Structures are given as structure tokens and as C-alpha cells.
Amino acid sequence: MSQQAMKIEAARAALEYVDNGMRLGIGTGSTAEEFVKLLAERVSEGLEIIGVPTSERTAKLCTELGVPLTSLEETPELDLTIDGADELDANLSLIKGGGGALLREKIVAFASKRMVVIADGSKVVDKLGAFPLPIEINVFGSGATIKAIEAAAKRLELAGPLKIRENRDGDEFKTDGGHLIVDASFGHICDPEALSNALHAIPGVVEHGLFIGLADTAVVAQESGVEIKTTAL
Numbered sequence: 394m395s396q397q398a399m400k401i402e403a404a405r406a407a408l409e410y411v412d413n414g415m416r417l418g419i420g421t422g423s424t425a426e427e428f429v430k431l432l433a434e435r436v437s438e439g440l441e442i443i444g445v446p447t448s449e450r451t452a453k454l455c456t457e458l459g460v461p462l463t464s465l466e467e468t469p470e471l472d473l474t475i476d477g478a479d480e481l482d483a484n485l486s487l488i489k490g491g492g493g494a495l496l497r498e499k500i501v502a503f504a505s506k507r508m509v510v511i512a513d514g515s516k517v518v519d520k521l522g523a524f525p526l527p528i529e530i531n532v533f534g535s536g537a538t539i540k541a542i543e544a545a546a547k548r549l550e551l552a553g554p555l556k557i558r559e560n561r562d563g564d565e566f567k568t569d570g571g572h573l574i575v576d577a578s579f580g581h582i583c584d585p586e587a588l589s590n591a592l593h594a595i596p597g598v599v600e601h602g603l604f605i606g607l608a609d610t611a612v613v614a615q616e617s618g619v620e621i622k623t624t625a626l
């Protein structure tokens with residue numbers, strides 16, 4: 394099965410968690426897009442849900458396909474968020490933000506009673522960190538913020554290149570919130586919680602892509618079929 398086919402299988406299996414009347418957080422990325430397409434089919438068949446998109450990109454796709462949308466201003470509490478991930482470990486701690494949507498994704502997941510992650514098997518790791526950790530930072534003072542991130546990482550015995558993300562045309566990538574993304578190639582992150590706390594202590598860091606204690610279920614598509622991973626939260 395191709396990676397694309399596995400993304401579709403994970404997205405399809407995640408539809409099982411969606412009930413009529415739900416207020417849904419709708420993720421961002423190629424796997425979440427497969428979920429949106431399948432969700433739209435169910436909506437056209439009569440499923441009644443309302444969704445909060447985690448990015449402008451997801452909002453656009455939902456609107457094109459007829460998935461009804463709301464906002465966290467109108468609907469501040471959600472029943473379920475379904476979203477992809479760049480990496481997930483056995484505790485269902487995640488790295489997210491490969492597509493730059495981590496801030497809205499984390500706000501939406503935090504506003505949800507539960508979060509279900511959808512992924513193909515390549516995203517499952519023993520230790521987070523082979524995928525560079527996306528860190529969203531304010532444009533103001535970005536140089537000082539990067540220095541502070543380096544220093545915080547050093548205190549945790551983490552090191553590695555920090556790279557400001559660029560668009561294909563070489564311009565600085567900007568998130569939907571107008572911030573920069575720094576991709577931090579720290580390698581294996583032995584204590585994700587300590588790193589999370591250290592990054593949150595830096596004023597210029599808006600948010601980071603470590604999602605700890607947010608996902609309770611992962612729907613992972615492998616060659617052999619779909620596997621459900623859960624954690625007791």
C-alpha cells in the first residue's frame with residue numbers, strides 16, 4: 394500500500410469517531426486533507442457536524458467541499474479534534490507543525506474534549522526528534538529569541554541547527570498568525586516535557602510543535618491494516 398493510500402485508510406477509520414451533532418476540530422496537512430474529503434462525503438449524505446479549521450488552508454478546502462464551519466469565538470468548546478502528526482511516540486506525544494499550523498492546531502486541540510491523531514505507520518517513533526521540531530516565534534526580536542532557544546536547548550543537553558523556515562521562493566515562511574517558524578534539528582528529545590517548559594519560558598516563542606497530553610487516540614495505518622493506539626488520560 395502506498396503512503397498516500399495509508400493516509401486515506403487512517404482518515405477513513407477516524408470517521409468512526411465522528412457522531413451526528415459533533416463540534417469538530419479539523420486538522421491541517423495531507424492526512425487531514427484526506428479526512429476532510431471523506432468527511433465532506435458524509436456531510437453530503439446527511440451527517441450534521443460543525444467544524445473549526447486549524448488553518449486557512451483547511452478552511453478553504455472545507456468551504457470548497459461544503460463542510461460547515463464555525464470559529465472558536467462562536468463555538469469555544471469542541472467534542473473532538475482529528476488531526477495529523479509529523480511524529481508520534483508510544484505515549485501519544487507528538488511533533489506537529491510540518492505545515493506551519495501548530496499554533497492553531499494546539500489551540501483547537503486544547504479546546505476539544507479529545508484529540509484523535511491520524512497517521513501512516515512511518516510517523517510512529519520510539520523517541521521524538523528525528524523530525525525537526527517546529528517552533529513558532531514572533532518576528533520581533535527573532536535573533537534574540539533564536540539565541541534564547543539555543544541556550545535553553547544547551548541546558549537540556551540538546552543541540553543542532555536552528556533554521557528559519559523559508560518558502561519555495563526563498564522568502565521567510567509566515568504562519569497564518571504572521572509569525573516565523575524555526576525548525577530545530579535537536580535529534581532525539583529524551584524529555585519532551587522539559588523542552589516544552591523551557592521553550593514556553595522564552596517570551597519570543599509563540600508556541601512549539603510538541604503536543605504532550607493532548608491526543609488520547611491514534612489511528613495508524615500500516616501495511617497490515619489500521620492499528621488503534623490509545624493512552625489513558
Ligand SMILES: O=C[C@H](O)[C@H](O)[C@H](O)COP(=O)(O)O
Binds near residue numbers: 425477489493495498
Ligand atoms: O502544520 C501541520 C500539521 O501539524 C500537520 O498535521 C503535520 O505536519 C502532518 O502533516 P501530514 O499529514 O501532511 O504529514
